[in-house]
Amino acid sequence: MTTMTFKDTSYISCKLNSKEQHFKLVVFCSCEQVLSAAATTLTSYTDKGRKPDNGRFLSFDHLTFWVSNAKQAASYYITRFGFEPLAYRGLETGSRKIASHAVRLNKIVFVFEAQYEPEDSDLVKEVGYHGDFVKDVAFEVENLDYIVEYAKKQGAVVVRDLWEESDKFGVVRMATLKTYGDNTHTLVDRSKYKGSFLPGYITLNKDPISNFLPKVEINFVDHVVGNQPDQGMEVAASWYERCLQFHSVHGVFCATFYRHGKLGGERTKCRSMSPRLDKKKSQIQEYVEYHGGAGVQHIAINTEDIITAIENLRARGVEFLSIPSEYYRIIRERLKESKVRVAESIDVLERLNILIDYDDDGYLLQIFTKNTQDRPTLFIEVIQRRNHNGFGAGNFKTLFESIELEQEKRGNL
């Protein structure tokens, strides 16, 4: 991808903004931390850029986690994050090898899979190696056959070629492709299916705990970010361009290679003033060491009302990164000089540790949970957008410093 040199660690993210019907693959690169970023958009009929010949990515369908205990992992997302049980398959339904628990929060579907038997398999190997991790990011697509055929011609590795599953609610057709690390993308055509999740699953009742806990209104998966180890990003980025026909656009944030000049500059300065900083282990390096290679770093989920969502998630015991009060002092000053009007009270955002990023036309509010498992790998972002399509570039410095405080507690800095 052109002139950019990618040093050190980097990461890739796929972003969907369902309202605007576009899907973004965002490629970031971190030299010390993140020095530069590139954004790539797919199937955006409003944006500039080459349109895929055919086939369309509609939305994130579901994310599958491979874990050692699916029953308990599903329960964690139910009790803490407010997901509801959606569907199950396991011994009782004739699934002899794998227990699979699907949970849903509005359009967000997470599936937790674990193996029953003490025998060697990819799942056992990979869960042993990575710990609980996101194995597959599934997309709902239009014209599945074309997309798979195209990816194959471009050399994509097919993990499972086109197959279909059916029950009394209809037919779902799928195919699974290999991407970075041990990860896969399943492409799903559910246009002829009326069931609640997938054939072979039974549906589940509400969890009674939801009667006692405040409701969480978070609606859809906004973007998914994958960390790449050294030199991994170029390969990963070009895979998405070549095999899935994701392409670059030139927009406000989506300049083909957008450089975070300010952050880069500050980082560079820091480095020359303080050689100690050179020895710091970046959060991405920490991820790559603990996960063991490339993998999903965060899943951002989108809400229309982040204040209520975070108040309720905090009441349910979800832990978030702390943001220093200095950040809010500065943002109050800067917002005075900006055209944008943030409707939410900055005092409330400060109390909840929610971050703000903006330009002249709009803003976003975002917050990051602490890691959702023992390993310092995956975490969840909650995001609210008001006419802003970025990812919070203005918050990178603050965010990295907050993550570093946690890294320090872990003895990993």
Ligand SMILES: O=C(O)C(=O)Cc1ccc(O)cc1
């Ligand atoms: O870019 C994003 O999607 C963000 O949410 C901000 C961010 C940037 C780099 C990280 O390592 C973690 C989060």
Ligand SMILES: [Fe+2]
């Ligand atoms: Fe994000």
